[in-house]
Amino acid sequence: MFSLPSARSLLATCRPPTSLFGHSPAPVAPLTLPFVFARFRSQLAPRRVKYIKRHKGVLPIPTGGATKGTTLAFGEYGIRVKGNGQRITAKQLETVEEMLKKKLKPIKGAKVYMRIFPDIPVCIKGNETRMGKGKGSFEYWATRVAPGRVLFEIGGVPIREELAREALRLANAKLPTINEFITRSSPARLGNLLLTPEPPVQAAAAAISP
Template sequence: MLPILLKRSLLLLKQKSQILTVQHVPPLAPIALAYVQQRFRSDFAPRKIKYKKKHKGRVPVRIGGSTKGNTVAFGDFGLRVKDGVRLTSSQLTAARTAIKRKIKVIKGSQVWMRVFPDIPVTSKGNETRMGKGKGSFEYWACRVPMNKIVFEVGGGGMRKEVAKEALRLASDRLPVKTEFVVKENIENNIIPIIPIIPIKNSS
């Protein structure tokens, strides 16, 4: 009878010790997201938009005589589009990468992108019947009017030849005709002040 009681007491002690002992649990690995958000599908994408889908729209045509965005403002040289066009995020990424690869040897050089793709473009699959709602998101794009500066480069005493070659490489990756522009010299635009000399009467 005594050995049976001892066995039972030992079993109870083992069970209590297993309950009281706290095993070290390693931290859980971060759970991967089941889906990738839309703004991570490209290098350039807005952080937040009001509506996830928009109408196709048209490229704006400026008829009021405004010259905003038509001249170089930040750098010394710029790339200007000669026609209205819709540029995608991948096209802008390829052009910007080509510029940075060319001017990275110049210390202090910078690149400015004057447009940003913030319009979601949707698409439907091939051989899809009409209707059934708008298509799914495909990529980001931006509408660029005629004579708009897209890229600017400068800094580090950049020479005109290097900037022209860098912007030419970017132009080859854009589906529109472009032109190379130089920042206007402010000193040349100052109208000289002619002193007014009063004419005395001979009388």
């Protein structure tokens, strides 16, 4: 009685095709899946975090007298938070950075410096959802900025102040905070208070007087 060969015997008899010289062709790389687009995916995201969900937290308020991050460090012009602090999303920072680079593209060597980075995960639950049953799912990355914090700087090469003001004005329109234009000579800011430097003559007189 005629019987069909089994699958194991068929695999044993099958051999890869050989070329004219008797050598087997090079192995073909396996097919890879195409890139899957993720919702609210942005290039501004931390590489690694321990926990993807975190408490909401509060906005930082500089009450201890520290002025770090309120003056320029890399560029010649920049924008600084003038009003209350707020939470800025990664999408907003990415939009502002692309807009500044496009505006400064004719100037060869101009650079854009981002002084903040979105490293806080924001989780959101659906509308009209009952209380309980855990925290919402991850939505996007964000960062909290305090009053007086420098957000963006431009520099690298000499840039006319008129062009810098126009570029940073467009950047200010895409941010949710109230900002101000600053230069290298701008004083530090402690919250909403400007720290004007004391003149050297008065400082020396105060040190000499008993």
